[in-house]
Amino acid sequence: MYEMPQKNPFKKSFFDLKELVDCIQENLLCPATIEDTNHRLHAYSSHEDDTDSARIGTIISQRVPEKVINRLWKEGVIPKLLQTDGALRIPHIEDIGLRDRVAIAIRKNNETLGYIWVVEDQKKLNGAQLELLQDAAVAATPLMAKLYQNRKRKEENYQDFLWQLLTGHYKNLEEIHNKFYDLNLKMPERFTVLAFCFEQDITRKMEEQISYLITTSQKITNHFLVVMDEELILIASPHPSQPDEKAFDDFISFFVSEMANRFSIQGVRGSAGTGYQDFDKAQTSYQEALKVLKMKERFPEELENVHHFRHLGVFRYLNLIQKDQRSRRYEHPAIAKLEAYDALHKSNLLQTLEVFIQQDSNMNDAAKKLFVHTNTLHYRIKRISEIGGIRLTNIHEKIGIYLDLKARKMDDK
Amino acid sequence: MYEMPQKNPFKKSFFDLKELVDCIQENLLCPATIEDTNHRLHAYSSHEDDTDSARIGTIISQRVPEKVINRLWKEGVIPKLLQTDGALRIPHIEDIGLRDRVAIAIRKNNETLGYIWVVEDQKKLNGAQLELLQDAAVAATPLMAKLYQNRKRKEENYQDFLWQLLTGHYKNLEEIHNKFYDLNLKMPERFTVLAFCFEQDITRKMEEQISYLITTSQKITNHFLVVMDEELILIASPHPSQPDEKAFDDFISFFVSEMANRFSIQGVRGSAGTGYQDFDKAQTSYQEALKVLKMKERFPEELENVHHFRHLGVFRYLNLIQKDQRSRRYEHPAIAKLEAYDALHKSNLLQTLEVFIQQDSNMNDAAKKLFVHTNTLHYRIKRISEIGGIRLTNIHEKIGIYLDLKARKMDDK
DNA sequence: TAGCCTTTTGTGAAAATCTACAAAAGAAAC
DNA sequence: GTTTCTTTTGTAGATTTTCACAAAAGGCTA
Numbered sequence: 001m002y003e004m005p006q007k008n009p010f011k012k013s014f015f016d017l018k019e020l021v022d023c024i025q026e027n028l029l030c031p032a033t034i035e036d037t038n039h040r041l042h043a044y045s046s047h048e049d050d051t052d053s054a055r056i057g058t059i060i061s062q063r064v065p066e067k068v069i070n071r072l073w074k075e076g077v078i079p080k081l082l083q084t085d086g087a088l089r090i091p092h093i094e095d096i097g098l099r100d101r102v103a104i105a106i107r108k109n110n111e112t113l114g115y116i117w118v119v120e121d122q123k124k125l126n127g128a129q130l131e132l133l134q135d136a137a138v139a140a141t142p143l144m145a146k147l148y149q150n151r152k153r154k155e156e157n158y159q160d161f162l163w164q165l166l167t168g169h170y171k172n173l174e175e176i177h178n179k180f181y182d183l184n185l186k187m188p189e190r191f192t193v194l195a196f197c198f199e200q201d202i203t204r205k206m207e208e209q210i211s212y213l214i215t216t217s218q219k220i221t222n223h224f225l226v227v228m229d230e231e232l233i234l235i236a237s238p239h240p241s242q243p244d245e246k247a248f249d250d251f252i253s254f255f256v257s258e259m260a261n262r263f264s265i266q267g268v269r270g271s272a273g274t275g276y277q278d279f280d281k282a283q284t285s286y287q288e289a290l291k292v293l294k295m296k297e298r299f300p301e302e303l304e305n306v307h308h309f310r311h312l313g314v315f316r317y318l319n320l321i322q323k324d325q326r327s328r329r330y331e332h333p334a335i336a337k338l339e340a341y342d343a344l345h346k347s348n349l350l351q352t353l354e355v356f357i358q359q360d361s362n363m364n365d366a367a368k369k370l371f372v373h374t375n376t377l378h379y380r381i382k383r384i385s386e387i388g389g390i391r392l393t394n395i396h397e398k399i400g401i402y403l404d405l406k407a408r409k410m411d412d413k
Numbered sequence: 414m415y416e417m418p419q420k421n422p423f424k425k426s427f428f429d430l431k432e433l434v435d436c437i438q439e440n441l442l443c444p445a446t447i448e449d450t451n452h453r454l455h456a457y458s459s460h461e462d463d464t465d466s467a468r469i470g471t472i473i474s475q476r477v478p479e480k481v482i483n484r485l486w487k488e489g490v491i492p493k494l495l496q497t498d499g500a501l502r503i504p505h506i507e508d509i510g511l512r513d514r515v516a517i518a519i520r521k522n523n524e525t526l527g528y529i530w531v532v533e534d535q536k537k538l539n540g541a542q543l544e545l546l547q548d549a550a551v552a553a554t555p556l557m558a559k560l561y562q563n564r565k566r567k568e569e570n571y572q573d574f575l576w577q578l579l580t581g582h583y584k585n586l587e588e589i590h591n592k593f594y595d596l597n598l599k600m601p602e603r604f605t606v607l608a609f610c611f612e613q614d615i616t617r618k619m620e621e622q623i624s625y626l627i628t629t630s631q632k633i634t635n636h637f638l639v640v641m642d643e644e645l646i647l648i649a650s651p652h653p654s655q656p657d658e659k660a661f662d663d664f665i666s667f668f669v670s671e672m673a674n675r676f677s678i679q680g681v682r683g684s685a686g687t688g689y690q691d692f693d694k695a696q697t698s699y700q701e702a703l704k705v706l707k708m709k710e711r712f713p714e715e716l717e718n719v720h721h722f723r724h725l726g727v728f729r730y731l732n733l734i735q736k737d738q739r740s741r742r743y744e745h746p747a748i749a750k751l752e753a754y755d756a757l758h759k760s761n762l763l764q765t766l767e768v769f770i771q772q773d774s775n776m777n778d779a780a781k782k783l784f785v786h787t788n789t790l791h792y793r794i795k796r797i798s799e800i801g802g803i804r805l806t807n808i809h810e811k812i813g814i815y816l817d818l819k820a821r822k823m824d825d826k
Numbered sequence: 827t828a829g830c831c832t833t834t835t836g837t838g839a840a841a842a843t844c845t846a847c848a849a850a851a852g853a854a855a856c
Numbered sequence: 857g858t859t860t861c862t863t864t865t866g867t868a869g870a871t872t873t874t875c876a877c878a879a880a881a882g883g884c885t886a
Contacts, residue, residue: 245802274746284741302809310746310802313813317734324733328697333687333723345832345883360774360808363873373835378874380833389658389723395773396715399812400726758853758862776843786865791844793863827886834881842873851864856857 010135017043038215039064053097066218113144168283192275195289196232219251248272322410334388423548430456451628452477466510526557581696605688608702609645632664661685735823747801
């Protein structure tokens with residue numbers, strides 16, 4: 001068989017990624033795709049009919065399907081790719097429709113900019129071809145870098161606008177519309193502000209990991225992203241595939257757990273404000289999200305599964321109530337009495353009362369939480385009513401004293 | 414038998430009531446007492462050992478025992494006395510220790526100032542003696558009037574002080590102490606402000622009926638009384654015989670029902686603030702009492718049995734919450750959705766939800782209130798959760814939406 | 827240490843609540 | 857007018873909750 005002279009076809013400059021990917025196909029005789037670090041598709045070679053479903057899915061949706069990404073993480077493929085300089089062979093994964101393929105990271109100064117994926121035929125690529133792929137990756141670097149630069153420039157332009165939007169600088173809806181138009185930004189029909197709080201300042205690298213997770217989650221459509229020290233703010237809509245507001249709850253859970261799993265970034269707390277139509281409510285939604293974060297910090301147990309302002313319930317008003325109490329110097333007489341009793345008898349009737357109400361007045365649940373016998377709790381509740389002079393059978397008194405109890409927790413510590 | 418010449422012993426002026434009452438005894442040969450309209454004892458003749466227990470009780474406590482008063486009302490004695498000019502014979506009432514006696518009202522210009530009571534012996538008073546008693550009553554009039562005048566003058570002196578106290582004019586406790594001293598008023602150890610709202614302006618006559626009820630109730634010790642148009646304000650302590658704060662609840666119920674029963678004054682609403690020690694809290698206690706009245710007006714059903722601020726429960730905060738909602742233009746998304754659903758399907762899920770929570774999430778109670786089958790309610794609650802996107806199993810969401818529902822009721826109408 | 831009071835735990839029967847299923851009635855859609 | 861979806865009501869067994877009573881344990885005081 002006659003071999004072509006060994007001239008390196010990638011030692012030239014390419015006009016764009018499309019030209020490069022076609023060149024790869026010509027030289028390796030396999031279909032190729034180029035993705036950025038968020039697995040968004042940027043170029044793909046024309047291919048024969050015969051290709052695998054993962055590739056088709058990627059091309060259709062312009063993005064690698066979530067289940068494929070998840071699997072690649074689980075199998076350790078992505079982490080390995082991020083660390084390896086050369087091409088990497090990935091054995092086929094049947095159930096997500098992934099045939100054998102070879103991938104390589106596109107890098108610039110140790111920073112990963114994207115990936116080249118090549119689907120292998122029956123005939124596997126040989127060593128020389130794999131080395132050729134490395135050259136292709138080098139050739140891709142300036143093109144990918146340009147892509148990121150463009151994006152970054154655009155980003156810088158609108159960052160301060162977004163910040164102003166979130167802090168209520170624009171009161172007028174028309175003004176906001178114009179500004180969107182000026183900046184050439186598409187205004188989503190509906191939006192929700194998400195806020196995340198990290199344990200340390202968000203670095204450039206973390207920012208990438210963040211936008212990686214957002215893009216790959218497929219749960220929400222993120223429109224804008226703002227980073228401010230330890231805080232990350234997203235303006236997003238539910239993903240078309242997920243119908244309602246539940247999407248945000250899911251996304252936040254996903255985001256927090258995956259930041260920990262994939263990137264070992266622990267202790268991220270996330271929240272969402274109400275979804276609104278008009279962007280003059282951006283500040284409101286942001287404030288709501290912040291309120292959720294603040295309350296979660298104070299009441300981690302109570303709000304463990306709460307991410308959305310809509311589920312904040314009575315905690316929305318706790319701040320208000322606490323301030324009122326303080327300004328009036330009001331203390332619920334029953335609380336005062338119970339506290340005195342507790343101090344004198346080393347009991348904990350106050351806590352008992354709080355847990356009892358928090359368990360929706362369910363004796364069994366509350367007894368379990370308190371590690372006492374049901375009848376013990378029964379007895380205590382009777383005593384609490386007597387000592388505090390309260391009628392726990394009355395829902396309004398019950399809610400009232402519960403609010404007072406919770407409001408107390410707002411200022412101590 | 415030799416009869417004394419018919420010279421009228423009461424046609425002279427008496428130095429005080431004691432002199433008069435002794436004169437009655439001398440002439441009628443029966444023990445006599447003089448009371449004011451509040452059945453407070455002002456003078457009694459020295460008596461033989463043989464007298465009835467009602468009289469002894471009256472002398473000991475300086476006031477006619479409550480059970481005796483109640484009985485005299487029930488038997489129609491007091492109303493009749495108030496209407497009759499001459500002396501009235503009251504047959505004995507065994508079970509409250511009341512022997513046969515004769516009574517007469519002391520009057521001035523149709524206004525009753527008090528009563529003279531005479532306990533009869535075996536030998537009943539004859540007609541002439543009864544007429545003599547009428548003269549005694551006339552003789553008593555100027556003395557009783559002086560008594561009232563003194564009281565009235567003293568009252569006028571401190572009325573504006575009290576009003577200032579209640580409206581927070583005095584911030585300084587020492588200043589208040591001094592003022593009490595200047596006015597020669599005894600400052601009670603603890604006090605509670607009670608507020609009553611009448612349907613029409615309080616007349617002079619009603620004022621007397623009011624102070625009558627206060628004095629005879631024996632449930633509270635009233636220290637001061639202020640009347641302002643339709644409003645009656647008391648500064649009181651629990652009666653020594655009644656131990657704790659429950660006294661006020663009892664008194665208010667008693668007062669409202671007896672104003673209706675005895676004097677046909679309907680629609681009185683009463684309330685009490687918290688009990689405090691220091692009088693710089695007078696305004697607070699008063700404001701609390703007013704708040705109870707205001708909320709009772711808005712939520713008559715919910716607060717039907719609530720008179721004391723301590724039992725106002727969550728309604729303490731409703732005003733605050735409503736204002737907050739209004740200023741933020743916040744509407745709970747679930748409420749909005751349910752309201753829309755109700756309008757579209759002519760259902761009443763919102764009301765269902767409110768009743769359900771108000772019945773402490775008890776399906777049976779709530780179903781009864783709504784006149785539907787338990788399972789119907791069950792079904793509705795499930796639908797409410799779905800449509801509103803709320804988790805009614807979560808107490809915090811439940812309280813939250815309940816507060817929002819109640820707060821809505823604050824401004825409509 | 828005994829006696830008294832408060833608190834905790836155990837037991838079991840009565841009362842209630844929950845759950846699933848199904849029929850029937852009403853409303854809305856075609 | 858028929859069909860479909862929503863809503864209401866009924867029945868019954870399983871499960872939970874409530875309540876009364878009593879024993880035991882712990883604390884405090886004389």
